[in-house]
Each structure stands twice: as C-alpha cells, then as structure tokens.
Amino acid sequence: MARPAKVSPDRILAAAATEFAARGYAGARVDRIARRARVNKAMLYYHFGSKQQLYRTLLRSTFAQAAERLRAVGGGSHSPADMVDAAIATIADLAREETHFPAIMLREVAEGGAHLDRETLGALAAVPAAFAGIVSRGVASGAFRSVHPMAAYFSMLAPVVLYMAAAPIRRELADTGLLDLATLRPDDFVRHLQDSMRRALARDVSSAPPQSRLKRPTS
Amino acid sequence: MARPAKVSPDRILAAAATEFAARGYAGARVDRIARRARVNKAMLYYHFGSKQQLYRTLLRSTFAQAAERLRAVGGGSHSPADMVDAAIATIADLAREETHFPAIMLREVAEGGAHLDRETLGALAAVPAAFAGIVSRGVASGAFRSVHPMAAYFSMLAPVVLYMAAAPIRRELADTGLLDLATLRPDDFVRHLQDSMRRALARDVSSAPPQSRLKRPTS
DNA sequence: GTCTATACTTCGATAGAC
DNA sequence: GTCTATCGAAGTATAGAC
Numbered sequence: 434m435a436r437p438a439k440v441s442p443d444r445i446l447a448a449a450a451t452e453f454a455a456r457g458y459a460g461a462r463v464d465r466i467a468r469r470a471r472v473n474k475a476m477l478y479y480h481f482g483s484k485q486q487l488y489r490t491l492l493r494s495t496f497a498q499a500a501e502r503l504r505a506v507g508g509g510s511h512s513p514a515d516m517v518d519a520a521i522a523t524i525a526d527l528a529r530e531e532t533h534f535p536a537i538m539l540r541e542v543a544e545g546g547a548h549l550d551r552e553t554l555g556a557l558a559a560v561p562a563a564f565a566g567i568v569s570r571g572v573a574s575g576a577f578r579s580v581h582p583m584a585a586y587f588s589m590l591a592p593v594v595l596y597m598a599a600a601p602i603r604r605e606l607a608d609t610g611l612l613d614l615a616t617l618r619p620d621d622f623v624r625h626l627q628d629s630m631r632r633a634l635a636r637d638v639s640s641a642p643p644q645s646r647l648k649r650p651t652s
Numbered sequence: 653m654a655r656p657a658k659v660s661p662d663r664i665l666a667a668a669a670t671e672f673a674a675r676g677y678a679g680a681r682v683d684r685i686a687r688r689a690r691v692n693k694a695m696l697y698y699h700f701g702s703k704q705q706l707y708r709t710l711l712r713s714t715f716a717q718a719a720e721r722l723r724a725v726g727g728g729s730h731s732p733a734d735m736v737d738a739a740i741a742t743i744a745d746l747a748r749e750e751t752h753f754p755a756i757m758l759r760e761v762a763e764g765g766a767h768l769d770r771e772t773l774g775a776l777a778a779v780p781a782a783f784a785g786i787v788s789r790g791v792a793s794g795a796f797r798s799v800h801p802m803a804a805y806f807s808m809l810a811p812v813v814l815y816m817a818a819a820p821i822r823r824e825l826a827d828t829g830l831l832d833l834a835t836l837r838p839d840d841f842v843r844h845l846q847d848s849m850r851r852a853l854a855r856d857v858s859s860a861p862p863q864s865r866l867k868r869p870t871s
Numbered sequence: 872g873t874c875t876a877t878a879c880t881t882c883g884a885t886a887g888a889c
Numbered sequence: 890g891t892c893t894a895t896c897g898a899a900g901t902a903t904a905g906a907c
Contacts, residue, residue, distance in 0.1 A: 441872085472873090473873060473874055473875090474874095475872095475873070475874065475875085476872075476873065476874085479872070479873085
C-alpha cells in the first residue's frame, strides 16, 4: 500500500501492511493498526471482521500484485534472458513501492503458511508459477541451460527479497559500526543479480548477450 | 540445537529453537517452550531470566555457529570457487542439522533486529563477514570477476535459507495440490546453486573449471 | 458508519514453599 | 534446583449508544 488513501478500508489495509511487515502476525497489534489508519478500532472490525481476515486480505492483494506483474513480464515478446532481467527489476520495483512486500514474504515462508486459507495460499503459489513459466520457455527454446524452473525462481527471488527486507538491519549494523554495507547500493545489487542470473542461466557462454537495456533498475 | 540434551539449559535452548523458528519472537509462548523442554516454567526463568534473554542466547549461538563454519571453509587452501561451493554446502548442511536456522534468520531480517542487543547483532554480522572474506580474496586473486562481496553474499545465502525455510509451505502447497515442488530435491537445489554461483562469479568462461568434488551436498 | 466502555482471554513473570 | 499458585499487564473482540 503506497501512501495515503481516502477510504477507511484502504487506509486500514495500508496501516496493516506496515504493522504486519514490521512485527509479523503475532506481533502486530490491532490497536496500532487502527491508530495508524486514524480509524476507531471498532471500525476496523466492522470492515474486516477479525485480525486474521485483515491479514489474509492484505496478503492476497500483495501476492496477487506480485504475480500479476510477473505475468505481465512473461507476456511480452522479449528474449527469455531479457525477461529474467525484467522480472528481477520488477520485483525490486515492487519492493520499493510496496515496502511491506519483502518482510511479509519472508515472514510467511518462515511461518509455513500458518495463517493462510486455501485461497491465499493459491495467491502465493501464483508468484513462483509466473516466474517458472518464463524459465520453462527459456529452457524449452534452448536459450537457457537445463535448469529446474523452481530452482531458478528461488535463486532469483530470494536475493532480491532478502536484500530489500534487510534494509533496516543494514542501517542498524552501519549505525553501530558493526558492518558497513553502505557501499552496496540497491541499484548496484539489482544489476549484480541481473548479471549473475544471465550468466547462471545462459546455455553456453558465447550465447549470452552482454546485456540488454530492456529493464534496468529504475530509482 | 541438534536433538536431545541432558541438562536443562540445553533442553530449554533446543525447545526454544523449535518454538521461535516456528512462531517467531512474538508468537512464541514461554509455556510451550517449557513444556517441550520438559521443565517447569519457573526453571526456564531461573536459567534465562526472561523470554528476551533466552531468545538472544539462542540467536548468538546460532549465528556464531554459522559464522564459525564459514570461517572454517575460508581457512582452507582450496581455490576460491571451491570455497564458494563448500560455503553453499556448509550452509545447507547447517540448515539440515539445525532446522531452526533458516526460519530464524529470515524472521530476524524481517524484524530488523528489533530484539537484538549489540552483542547478538555482532554475532549476526560475523556471518556475512566470513563469506565476504572468501569472495574478496577471490576477486583480489583474479579468480572471480569484480563483484561486491556483499552482493555475492546475498546471492548465495538467500536462496539456500529461503529454500530450506520453505519446506513446510512446500508441503502445504503440495498437499493442497496448488503447486508441485516435489520434483526439486534439496540436493538438486544445492547443486544448482553451486553451479550458478560458479558461473556467476567466474572471471571469464574458459577459466571456470567444470566442477570440483570438494564438497557436494551430503545427505 | 462511528465511538466509548468493557468483557474475556492469554501470557510473561514472580512469590514463596520445599 | 524444582514446583504450585497467582498476579498484573496486554490484547482481541464486542455490546450498545448515537
């Protein structure tokens, strides 16, 4: 949820995104969400019924958004390698716009989907499915070496999501002087990952085009 | 914490590892930890003082173990590429032995280190530091292309940890028929990642030795 | 749709006997 | 070191007026 929002349900969802991302399902407080959304707590229950339903609604929309963006990338007419570049940039962009996305994804994996119903699990499953489609076609067309699409999915998504989610702890570590990560800027990291994935997936070396301008980091 | 344990504090730590990994700091219940450790709750407080101190103790030992294993890998006399192979296998092995490690790592990143004191943060920082050392030397010696060591760290650790932590949700997705990930076995994934990292880091293609037998997945 | 007040429950932590 | 009993805080949720 980007920033403001006019209507109550939207403001509540935005506040919930911040709270659940920062504290997790169990650590999140309904009172804090209500206060941040500037609505009465009873209003929150009026619209969403329970903390759990609010959480599921948020996650469905978050996962659906990620899956939709990846499907859009896969629907284009670019080369498989360019699509993977674009997929990485897309996930990074999503993480920048919806800052709750990385932490929520990590938490839900760690949680084992404990709070999710079947429908929300389905929304989550659509994310790897969308990316796997891109890789499968690349393998089938001979553009990529023979890799398991799900292995490629984890190799791509995990670094982006973990790196983006680690922003707070990076600051913490920098402030206390324990480790300096300031020299690795987000855009540099995205480019590194794009280069690495290109090399990792290329069928053979000479066939790996140096790079495309298709979709590089934005901000 | 591997399996049983004779003494109370060890049993408590083992139980805490399971509980905190599965439910997170806020979701963990002191009563459940005590019951699982087969000790009285008062005993737990006698040994660890508070839920927070117990958590920090667990995390310090977990992170210290990971860092120590990576330092051991970096201390050998193998080629940088073989060391990276070994580092990946080492983290995967650690995740198999200490099954709480992946989830706890993901959760703490998402949490932004909220419950950690300076000492525990230092233990966490030692993990990337150990791996970065390996990569730095590889870059300096010309074995690797010029990459930011921290970028390589995230590209290596994140897939292993996220894949391993995702085991419960993979089962969930398979059971409900939403997504079949059964065809990607852990060992296959580790090998994929080793191959990918080798290709991603190699200075140029011809210089990338096909593979070493140094340390492949164990189990 | 909106708010106040509150019922009900759970949980971290401790007192105090042995 | 170990146990029972319990306190007090915090949290989800709802009743009921407007």
